[in-house]
Amino acid sequence: MKITWVRWLLGVFVLMLVGCSTADNEMAGGNIQAVNHTLSNINWLSVNGYRADGGGGRSCCIIMPTKWRPGLKAHIEWEVDPEPFAKIKRKTTGYGFDEDAWAAHEANFKRYSTKVDIPEWPGVESCDLKVHFFTCNQVKVTTSCWAPSSPSYPIRVPMGMKEPSVCPK
Template sequence: MKRHISKLIAAHWLFGILCVALAGCSTADNEMAAGNLTSVNHVDGTAINWLSVNGYRTAGGGGRACCIVMPVKWRPGLIANIEWEVDPDPYAYSKWPPLGTDGYRAAQVKHKANYQHYKTTVEIPEYQEKVCGLTVHFLTCQQVKVTTSCWMGNAPEYPIKDSRHMKEPAVCTK
């Protein structure tokens, strides 16, 4: 019985070493790096409450948050599955009853019922040098653009040139 158990332990140990060795070989071309997940809302009068990219979730509204993990080396077929929540009237609270009251809580519940949820999938554009994170740009009519650019948004080299202050049209056409 002891001999059987020791052989079983040895087999598990060898299997573990084999798995580690194979994992090392298979990830050599799939090295990953973490970067900031950033959002830019281009639509005036709205707020992005939160966004999620490939399961990495952050608060929206602009600014940077840690983190998203992406391949160090770009490859064809990289996609971003994006989900987000929009508050179509982010300044409504200024007209609500005082904070902490039943009236405030009722207004908040009614307001949250107007939040809009969206999903889309976009290709991640090719990057050459390094991963600087992922910036998600929210445009009118639920359009989304992404970039991995290391340039600041106001730099001439920054790839997304859309206006930062857009009005949502009455009717969106696809």
């Protein structure tokens, strides 16, 4: 009697797993890439909990659906160094690093978060998730397979943008 009950539960469990493995639910890994259009430094970023370097290179990995669906969003968190070229005093002893000066500089770092829509990608293939940072803490993402320098790339905004004195609400 117990063996029959266990087999029945096992059968139900297997059916549930098979039912959840449809093509619409398939996931795949990809890279995250930061594209910084500002004069500030993006120290790091996180997309849906997957952390990445903010320096512009590709960071592994993010898990995303293989097929786009409406309502797909990215929750993005990031840290900004608003004065990336500030000079930190050097000590004349030890290793030449002033921890107090660094702590004062680091106290100016700011953290932000937002949710953005992930635009539809053509076909069934997406490429790296590229996160674009703009002035006024605006963010856009794309999964375009084109390089940001390509005329076919969907986000065409200049680099090195200066922060305006007043940001739109």
